[in-house]
Amino acid sequence: MEKKRMVSGITSTGKLTLGNYIGALKNFVKLQDEYEMFIFVANLHGITTPIEKEVLKNNIKQSIALYFACGLDPNKATIFIQSDISEHSELAWILTCNTNIGELNRMTQFKDKSSKVKANNGTEYIPSGLLMYPVLMAADILLYDPELVPVGKDQKQHIELARSIGERMNSKYGNMFVIPEEYTPKLGSKILDLQDPTKKMSKSSSNPKSYIALLDNIDEVKKKIKSAVTDSENLIKYDLENKPGVSNLITIYSCLKNISIEQTEQHFLGKDYGILKEEVSNEVVNLLMTIQKKYEEIINSNMIDEYLEKGAKKAKIVASKKINKVKNLVGLNYKRK
């Protein structure tokens, strides 16, 4: 039986976090046997807001090495760098011409991120990439005809947009794209900021204490978890609305132990926040030590280039076939009917 296809990527805006691991990478690894996976480093998305050249290069290399260190297998999944497959940008333009500005203005992430840019530098300068990036994301997806797109909660609206654009193109031009469904993990689709647990843990946060990077120094990680915001109740109970900090620690523990929230609550019954933090810390540290050991082996070898070449070749075959079909259907190839 043919495997179902999945596609996903992680933006190279910073150092990959525990949120990226639990919400994305851990699931990619789990699903790579069952699905035909296309996983890329979203470096074109990485330049949406200003970023130093050397920082970007470093983020790309680190991300790829971390994909492998976390367990993605180049013999199972097709792993590549987004900008190596020029069809992503080409399709993004064609989709842009079939998208309304109103649809993009409504995106919650655009509203959030554009208001942050304004607040940070006190000007009205908003990079147009912030508005347009969901269209590039739609292209990233539709190019590969996946049945499923694994995403965290915050990306749901963008998947909806990709579906709308795909459906619009299909009804305008004929059978162009497979319309994908989103795949959201039941648990861990939104790991929260350690200092402000009303927000998502984010790699581009200006406060390093608010996130755990997979390559963080182990002592720093312990300190970050120790100083994670909780509440004064000293009751280990999952209640996202009233106890977001504690609920976040419970979620992290459950995801890393592969147990349910109820099992975690049961485990910590009658214990205090000190114990909760200590045990969460032990789990995170064990995970990070394993990842960091593998990362060191990979980053210092020439495996990365070899694997990427292999991944890009496979991705290119699918992407070039699709872009040709799109160009023909849109009428860009004057020789084709």
Ligand code: AQP
């Ligand atoms: N905190 C999170 N909890 C669960 N899942 C998360 N993801 C990201 N943060 C969390 C999931 O990881 C995948 C790749 O996301 P991304 O890095 O491309 O973009 P993002 O969602 O915008 O993540 P960041 O860290 O907040 O990026 P920046 O700082 O650049 O804006 C997605 O599946 C995402 O849901």
